[in-house]
Amino acid sequence: MVPATHLLVFGTVLFTIGLAGFLCRQSVIVMLMSVELMLNSVIVNLAAFSQINGNVRGQVFAVFVITVAAAEIAVGLAILILIYRRKGEVNPGSWERLKDW
Amino acid sequence: MEVWQAAAFYGIAALLAAWSVGLYRQKPLYALPALVGGAALAFLAGILLLGSHAASFPAFVFYVMSAVGTAAALLMVTSQNPVYAALWLVLVILSVAVILVLLHAEFFAAVQVIVYAGAIMVLYLFTIMMVQMPERPARPLWLPRHTLAALVGIVLFGSICAVLALKPMPADVLAAGAISSPEGNTVALGRSLFTEYLFPFEIASLLLLSALVGAIVLAKKDPGETTASEGGE
Numbered sequence: 400m401v402p403a404t405h406l407l408v409f410g411t412v413l414f415t416i417g418l419a420g421f422l423c424r425q426s427v428i429v430m431l432m433s434v435e436l437m438l439n440s441v442i443v444n445l446a447a448f449s450q451i452n453g454n455v456r457g458q459v460f461a462v463f464v465i466t467v468a469a470a471e472i473a474v475g476l477a478i479l480i481l482i483y484r485r486k487g488e489v490n491p492g493s494w495e496r497l498k499d500w
Numbered sequence: 501m502e503v504w505q506a507a508a509f510y511g512i513a514a515l516l517a518a519w520s521v522g523l524y525r526q527k528p529l530y531a532l533p534a535l536v537g538g539a540a541l542a543f544l545a546g547i548l549l550l551g552s553h554a555a556s557f558p559a560f561v562f563y564v565m566s567a568v569g570t571a572a573a574l575l576m577v578t579s580q581n582p583v584y585a586a587l588w589l590v591l592v593i594l595s596v597a598v599i600l601v602l603l604h605a606e607f608f609a610a611v612q613v614i615v616y617a618g619a620i621m622v623l624y625l626f627t628i629m630m631v632q633m634p635e636r637p638a639r640p641l642w643l644p645r646h647t648l649a650a651l652v653g654i655v656l657f658g659s660i661c662a663v664l665a666l667k668p669m670p671a672d673v674l675a676a677g678a679i680s681s682p683e684g685n686t687v688a689l690g691r692s693l694f695t696e697y698l699f700p701f702e703i704a705s706l707l708l709l710s711a712l713v714g715a716i717v718l719a720k721k722d723p724g725e726t727t728a729s730e731g732g733e
Contacts, residue, residue, distance in 0.1 A: 401559045403669035408506035408661060409566040409599075412514075413573055413592070415657040420577030422649035428582045428628055432589050435620070436573055439596050442612070446605045451670055455688045458605050459697050462689075465615055466704040470711030472620055476627045477718035483631045484721070 406447045413440035427489050431475050438468045503665040505549055507657075509563070510570045512545045517571030518578075542567060558602050558674050565602075569595035582628050586621055593617045602674055607686040 417436030424430050442461045449457025483489050516538040546563055569592050576588035593616045600609035693701055 400556060400672045401562050401674050402502045402671055403673040404502040404664055405506040405509075405566075406562075406599075406603075406673050407664055407669070408503055409510065409569070411657055411660045411664070412507075412510045412570050413596075415653040415660075416570070416573040416577055418656060419649045419653035422652060423643075423646045424577065426582055428624065428631070429577070429585050432582075432585055432624065433577060435589060435616075436576065436592060439593060439616075442608075443596055443599060446600050446603045446608065447673060449605065450603045450673055455685070455692045456696075458608050458685075458689050459692050461605070461608055462611070462693065463700060463704055465611060466708060469615065469620060470707050472623060473711045473715040474718065476623060477715040479627060480630060480719050489631055 403447060403451055407444060410440040410444040410447070413437070413443065425490065425492070427479055427491055430491070431472065431479075434471070435468060438464055502669075503661045507661055509546065509549050510566070512549075513542060513567035513570045514574045516542055517574055521575055521578075562599060562602050562674070565595040565598045569599075583625070586624050586628065589624075590617050590621050593621070604685060606684075607689050 414437050417433045417440065420433035420436065421430050424433065441464055445457040445461040445464065447457075449455060449461075479489060482494070486493065520534040520538050546567075550563060572588045572591035572595065576585045576592065579585045579588060593612060597609045597612040597617070600606075600612060
């Protein structure tokens with residue numbers, strides 16, 4: 400017997416860890432991974448609400464979440480590789496000026 | 501009440517993970533007894549905090565998997581090497597997939613393993629291999645920024661938990677209003693996706709197409725361009 404609240408708290412824990420990781424990490428790749436962690440917590444919650452309401456709508460939205468995650472990661476990593484090629488490093492502290500590229 | 505119960509449980513799981521990894525970084529040999537002791541402690545904490553909640557087998561699996569997921573998420577965020585971070589993220593994704601199976605989202609659990617743990621994580625690992633991280637200069641492990649991030653996280657977590665505590669929720673999510681479709685989860689999901697949500701589905705495919713084109717255009721090398729990593733040196 401798992402109360403629904405325990406599941407939602409698990410989603411909240413994952414989201415919070417992802418948010419804190421995004422805010423405090425220096426490496427861009429780990430920052431993007433933290434975003435993936437937050438999207439995963441949303442997936443857990445959507446599946447839980449789908450189960451609570453007794454229909455598959457939550458799972459349909461989880462499919463859209465995973466689509467957006469895939470698109471985000473493709474474009475984000477392409478930008479990362481582009482920046483690495485131009486600057487030779489991927490430290491977000493060195494990205495104060497993006498304009499002149 | 502249940503909210504704080506669960507919060508205490510995940511807090512203990514996270515603390516135990518941090519403890520055993522701290523020991524591992526000092527002396528790898530200590531990790532095994534620490535892990536065994538940590539598992540025993542987590543078991544005790546689970547019995548004390550959750551009591552009869554974890555009595556049935558699916559509930560037990562859920563609590564174990566959510567503790568594993570919490571610990572792995574914490575380790576992902578704190579590991580210095582991005583390759584280790586990616587592997588911890590794979591562990592989080594797999595434990596989430598197990599929880600999705602428990603929630604009767606079997607198709608989505610398979611998608612989670614194939615697309616997330618398979619495709620997206622391979623993309624991450626490729627990028628980590630292509631982008632050589634420079635050796636990081638020694639810097640203090642705990643910066644003011646980290647305190648700020650932890651504060652933001654704690655405030656957000658506390659407020660979401662407070663809101664969750666206000667609203668009455670079903671007492672048993674694994675059984676509550678089980679998605680009843682005789683033909684199974686995949687067929688029900690497909691039917692909903694291609695009838696009720698056809699237009700959002702088309703927009704999602706358009707999004708994927710534009711992301712594909714955008715990624716190719718961004719990452720393609722211009723012929724005459726000199727680069728910092730090749731021509732600049």
